[in-house]
Amino acid sequence: MELSTLDYSFIVVFFSIILGIGIYVSKKSGKNSTEFFLSGRTMPWWLLGLSMVATTFSTDTPNLVTDIVRTNGVSGNWVWWCFLITGMLTVFVYAKLWRKSNVNTDLEFYEMRYGGKPASFLRKFRAVYLGGLFNIITMASVTLAAIKIGGIMLGLEPWQTVVGAGLITVTFSALGGFKGVVYTDFLLFFVAMSGAIGAAYYLVNIPEVGGITALMANENVSEKLAILPDFSDRKALITLLIIPLAVQWWSSWYPGAEPGGGGYIAQRMLAAKDENHAIGATFFFNIMHYALRPWPWILVALASLVVYPDIASIATAFPNIEESKLGHDLAYSAMLTKLPSGLLGVVLASLIAAYMSTISTQLNWGSSYIVFDFYKRQVNPDATEKQMVAVGRLSTVLLMVLSALFALTLQNAFEVFDLLIQFGAGTGLVFILRWFWWRINAWSEITAMFASGILVITLAKTSLGDILFDPATGVFPDWANYPFIVVVTTAIWMLVTLMTKPESDKTLRGFYRKTQPGGPGWSKVVRKAKDENVNILEHNDKWSVPSGITAMLLGVGLIYSIMFATGYWIYGKTTSALILTGVSVIAAFLLIKAWNRMKGNLL
CATH class of the missing domain: 1.10.287 (Helix Hairpins)
Incomplete structure (x- = not known):
């Protein structure tokens, strides 16, 4: 596909502005670690809200939604629509608690809420586990989408896309820190949204599709339109609606939708001016993320069913794509090749914007874990602010390189989404209850984390998975795999919680005094403190x-x-x-x- 001078102009101007912002804020961002990772805790709600939306506007999300719609119809999106409940719980219950905690990262929470060596281990391990391993997997998924877009739209080899897309992103991320990320997110949001809406409007009206009325009536599309799954299809109803709404939203840890808040969402709440701005930012994010943004992607996915009804038709139209990269998620990029000059440049810029926003956030967030929760905590407790910023910039580059290399081995965005959901199964209830039940301890979280991971690996790599969930011979129906992991994981960590010692009075009282969670789950701690004339109530x-x-x-x-x-x-x-x-x-x-x-x- 050939780009016009106008298309290149849009892209060059866009790149120049992004780099300019990173360079402009680099001096202030490098002043100290709080500036580099939290922008001095001075951010307003609207800027943080837009940054959250831009961050989740990644290049893999349109591909993921396209894969879901083409495979399971519009109702298939309940696998991520259900996380709205988690998001609203964060807005109205947890946002104020996170801002009150005044920690630098959500992992620092562990040594405020728990005590001793288990708390120290948990903080350091999750710094590497989440900031390193999971972060790299997430970024690789986003980069995989960029690879597919580059291959379909520009005929680029995977390595060319990885180098080109990653170089500018890692440069402004390493220079500008969190402030550079948030400032560029403001621009990236409007560019990405304009491109998505413009592409959807144009592609629905191309001659092959024939407009919205013809699209809705097309035989390949009409059966995919339902927002709710077919209630007569028991398996679809259970897997697409009941499990997400009844189990998945509270039970699973997933980047950007952690029960009780966490990850880069928590990072933005911690960077807010105050609790009011933290709440406003998360509420604004959820409105934009769920209520308005999905439909342009869904429309393009539905239109792709008319133009490319199956994977074979995509392979025929784009013979240069490696067989290992073929999948339904390619249909989004394939549709974009039909855009006219000018709009094509805007949409390409929007896709680049989506990629850069997500990757820059993941890099800064993951680097904050490595600096605060591993390097300073484990390697160099006396690290100066200058050293911490230097390590932050170095780890930013390292995370980018590792995720790019891993992306070259991946095939499908939905596979990564499913993997992350499975690995987080059963852990979410700990994150919800740890604020409001004094009995939760460090061993609760350690057990939940390892039990979930071991169960997923065991079911996937041994015959036990086939014995329990094989569609033909299994003890349980195959849709019960996820609930099984949740139930077993939850039972194990609850048992361990009750068998191990609670945290010390000093730790529990310090946490309560700082965050004021309230509720019956802390009544025993409050009552005992009052009996001992220790005031922990504000x-x-x-x-x-x-x-x-x-x-x-x-x-x-x-x-x-x-x-x-x-x-x-x-x-x-x-x-x-x-x-x-x-x-x-x-x-x-x-x-x-x-x-x-x-x-x-x-x-």
């Missing part, structure tokens, strides 16, 4: 969590109704769209009232 206000859960449910209803109303307006189903629009207005009104009632307690 105030006697009513516990805010019940009001937070009410607001969470209203927020979930608001965002789902907006998201589905948008879909039905696109489908031309006016009655359903009007009803859902009305529901969203009512939910918004009730949420505002609930928020005003709880605001005093929350803030």
Whole structure:
């Protein structure tokens, strides 16, 4: 595919601005580690919210959504739509707690909440496990998408895409630190959103597709349109809706959707000016992430079913693509090759923007773990601010190189998504309860983490998986694999929790005094402290969590109704769209009232 001078102009100007921002903020970002990783904790809610959205606007997400839609229809997206519940819980319950903790990374939490060698091990191990291994896997998935886009749209070899896409990203990330990431995210969001919407509008109206009405009526598309799975298809209903909504959202750890907050979402909450800005940022992010953004990708995925109905048709149209890289996720890139000059440049710039935003965030976040939670904690406790920034920049480059090399071995974005979901199965409840139940200890988290990983590997690599979940001969139906891991993992860590000693009074009281979580799960600790004339209560206000859960449910209803109303307006189903629009207005009104009632307690 040939790019015009106009297309190249868009891309060159875009690259120049991004590098300029990184260079501009590099001096201030390199002043100390807090500036480099948290921008001095001075960020406003709207900038952090846009940064969260831009970060999750990665190059692999359109490919993942396309793969899901082509394989399981629009309703297949419940595998990630369910995480909205997690997001709303973070907004109205956990955002204020994270900001109150005032830690540099969410892993520093471990040695505030727990004590002794288990807490130290947990912090250091997860710094390498999450900041290194999981981070590299996630970035490799994003880079894989860039490889497929480069191969389809520009005919590039995988190594050429990796070098070209990674070089500029790692340069401005290493120079600009967190402030450079957030400032560039502001620009990257608007570029990425404009490209996605522009591409969807144009591609739905190309002659091969024939417009939105013809698209909806096409025999390859009509059976894929349902927002809810077919209730008569028991397996689809269980795997696409019941398990995600009943189990997956609270039980699984997944980057960007950690139960109770965590990862780069926690990093942005910790960088906020105050608790109010932390809450506002996460709420704004969830609205944009779920309610508005998916539909341009879904429309392109549906249109691709008309133009490229199967993988064989993609292979025929693009014979230069390696067989190992062929999959339904390629259809998104294949559709983009049909864009005209000018719009093509904008869309390519938007894809580059999506890649750079996600990778730069992952690099800075992963590097923060390595610096604060491993290097300073384990290697050099007396490290100066200058040394910590230097290690941060070096680890940024190293993470980029390792993820790029791993990306060259991957084939499919959905495989990576499924792997991450499986490895996090059963751990989520620990992250939710550790704030509100004093009995949770470091061994609870260590056990959950290892039990989940060992179970996944055992079921995948031994005959036990076939004995239990083989579709033809297994003891359980194959859809029960994930719930099985959740139930067994949860049972194991709960048993270990009750068999091991609780954290010391000193540790528990210090944590409570700093974060003020409240609730019946801490009543024993508060009562014992009071009996010993130790004051750990800042105030006697009513516990805010019940009001937070009410607001969470209203927020979930608001965002789902907006998201589905948008879909039905696109489908031309006016009655359903009007009803859902009305529901969203009512939910918004009730949420505002609930928020005003709880605001005093929350803030």
